[in-house]
Amino acid sequence: MNTSMTDIKHHLTDALLMAYSAGTLPEAFNLTIAAHLSMCDDCRARLGAFDTVGGSVLEQCNRAPMDQGSLEATMARIMSAPTQAEDGKPKPGAASDLPAPLVDYVGGSLESVKWRPVGMGVKQAILPTSREATARLLFIPAGAAVPDHGHRGTELTLVLRGAFQDETDHFGPGDIEVANEDLHHTPVADIGADCICLAATDAPLRFRGLIPRIAQPFLRI
Amino acid sequence: MSVNKAQPVTIETKTYAQDWVAHIERIRETGDTRAFAELFQHFAPRIKGFLIRSGANETLAEECTQEVMATIWQKSHLFDPTRASVATWVFTIARNRKIDALRKQRRPEPEDLTWGPEAEPDQEDALSLQQECAQLSQAIAALPEKQRKLIEKAYLGELSHSEIAEETGLPLGTIKSRIRLALDRLRHAMK
Numbered sequence: 347m348n349t350s351m352t353d354i355k356h357h358l359t360d361a362l363l364m365a366y367s368a369g370t371l372p373e374a375f376n377l378t379i380a381a382h383l384s385m386c387d388d389c390r391a392r393l394g395a396f397d398t399v400g401g402s403v404l405e406q407c408n409r410a411p412m413d414q415g416s417l418e419a420t421m422a423r424i425m426s427a428p429t430q431a432e433d434g435k436p437k438p439g440a441a442s443d444l445p446a447p448l449v450d451y452v453g454g455s456l457e458s459v460k461w462r463p464v465g466m467g468v469k470q471a472i473l474p475t476s477r478e479a480t481a482r483l484l485f486i487p488a489g490a491a492v493p494d495h496g497h498r499g500t501e502l503t504l505v506l507r508g509a510f511q512d513e514t515d516h517f518g519p520g521d522i523e524v525a526n527e528d529l530h531h532t533p534v535a536d537i538g539a540d541c542i543c544l545a546a547t548d549a550p551l552r553f554r555g556l557i558p559r560i561a562q563p564f565l566r567i
Numbered sequence: 568m569s570v571n572k573a574q575p576v577t578i579e580t581k582t583y584a585q586d587w588v589a590h591i592e593r594i595r596e597t598g599d600t601r602a603f604a605e606l607f608q609h610f611a612p613r614i615k616g617f618l619i620r621s622g623a624n625e626t627l628a629e630e631c632t633q634e635v636m637a638t639i640w641q642k643s644h645l646f647d648p649t650r651a652s653v654a655t656w657v658f659t660i661a662r663n664r665k666i667d668a669l670r671k672q673r674r675p676e677p678e679d680l681t682w683g684p685e686a687e688p689d690q691e692d693a694l695s696l697q698q699e700c701a702q703l704s705q706a707i708a709a710l711p712e713k714q715r716k717l718i719e720k721a722y723l724g725e726l727s728h729s730e731i732a733e734e735t736g737l738p739l740g741t742i743k744s745r746i747r748l749a750l751d752r753l754r755h756a757m758k
Contacts, residue, residue, distance in 0.1 A: 360735060365728035368721050369662040373672045375728075383677035387754070390677060391747035394650055395703075395739035400662065401655030402704040403722040409612035410619050413629050417607050421600065423637040446678035476672045500729070 356521035358382060358389050360396075362502075367396035374481035374546040377473070378502045378522070380447035381544055385520040444506065448544065451475075452483070456507075456542065459483055468492055479548035486510065486535040486543070499549030501525045503533070508541030510534060587653035588697060595643035606653075607636055614661045620723050621665055631668050635661045645681055648693035649749035652700035665724075686756035692749055699742045706738050 358366075358379060365371050366379045383390045413419075442455045451473045452459055461469035461483075469485040486492055488508070502524055509518040512531040517523055525531065527549075535541035590606050593599035611632050618628040638660050646656050666674045682688055707715060714736060720726050 359733060361728055361731040361733050364721055364731050364735065367662075368724065368726075369666045369674070370721075370724050370726070371728055373675070376672075377675040380675035380677050387747065387750045391743050391750055392739070394655075394746035395737075395743040397651065397659055398655045398700050398703055398742055399707065399718060399737060399739075400658040400722050401652055401700070402707050403719055404610075404613055404617050404658040404661065405654050405704060406708070406719075407613045407616045407620065410615040410625075410628065412611050412615060412632065416611065416629065416633060417604060420607065420611075420633045420636045421603075423633060424640045427637065427641060447675040451675075476670075 353518060354386050354520040356517055356523060357386065358522060359524055362524065363393050364396050367393060367400050372479035372548060373475040374479035375502060377447060377451060377475060377481050378504050378544050378546040381445040382504050382522045384445040384447060461485055466490055479546055481544065481546045484543045484545055486541040488535055488540050489537045491532050491534045498527045499547060501545060501547045504544045506542045506544060508539040509536040510541050588648045588693065591643050591646050591653055594640055603640060610657050611636055617661060618665060622669055627668060631664050635664050647682065647688055649688040649696055650746050652697055655700065680753055682753065682756065696745050699745055703742055
């Protein structure tokens with residue numbers, strides 16, 4: 347899925363790209379960022395630069411000696427692994443109307459999303475991620491507003507389809523809005539078409555550690 | 568694109584960076600176990616050190632490092648020298664293994680973009696990028712101690728995203744442009 351890449355005006359921040367490269371973000375943020383990167387080669391190139399920094403940190407890392415026979419054990423792993431089985435299967439996302447990273451989480455295409463109404467015609471579907479942050483798909487009917495939208499923490503909103511306008515700017519397909527706790531906004535979908543967004547927030551769910559790990563399997567319904 | 572503007576890359580650095588690219592090619596083309604052994608000797612102790620610094624115990628770090636090295640062999644056909652140095656590519660594989668093993672999370676990755684059998688990455692583009700990577704490493708090494716430590720902390724998972732400065736002071740512009748160009752060429756070849 348490559349939506350008119352040159353039209354993307356709202357991009358990821360350096361801090362988020364570096365954290366994504368370092369691998370320290372919650373899964374819901376990683377998912378939203380990976381979806382934007384699939385649509386935006388500018389941010390993908392910026393990520394490449396941050397990954398290069400990671401490569402350099404790895405090069406400079408203090409070395410820990412490997413166990414005796416470690417190379418032989420690794421060769422045995424390689425020889426016993428099935429060879430290149432993945433090359434035959436079609437690329438995820440090739441047949442979907444969603445960016446590739448979302449396909450697994452949704453279980454196919456937009457058609458397979460299990461929407462739940464949240465009022466005023468707006469619908470949402472929570473995606474199964476680790477609970478440090480939440481990822482949801484939002485469906486905003488043409489011309490409608492997302493009701494009462496205050497949040498704490500960081501919120502990322504990626505437009506997949508249609509467009510919305512809020513107090514800050516206009517956001518079209520591929521655009522990502524990075525909002526912090528200072529922003530109180532009321533996104534309104536453009537009148538021309540329904541708007542579908544992927545939104546990730548780290549504010550409402552704050553528990554860490556044991557509970558999310560136990561709960562996680564049950565959330566993958 | 569021509570190879571260069573004036574730049575202070577030493578001969579050793581060039582050879583050094585290029586060497587690992589050739590190692591990956593040898594593994595991919597002929598299953599060269601000697602090339603792999605050399606790569607292992609260089610990278611495995613660094614990956615293990617990186618994983619231990621990131622919170623893995625010795626046993627888990629050893630196990631994960633072996634898995635990362637095996638992945639390097641298995642995915643050698645996906646390495647693109649116009650977009651990453653070998654160290655960069657190894658880092659991304661180690662990071663993903665770390666998220667999986669230490670944080671017990673899936674790591675959503677952007678859609679794969681790879682050269683098909685008909686087209687291949689350009690040698691000169693690859694050489695330029697490898698030189699840029701070497702230069703960036705030198706630039707990082709030359710940063711003031713305090714700033715360098717902050718970058719290390721970010722990549723070792725000791726800073727949250729809100730603690731990472733929006734202005735990193737890293738000279739990433741050139742390398743970003745090179746990767747952007749490589750992506751354009753790849754997109755064009757994929758059509």
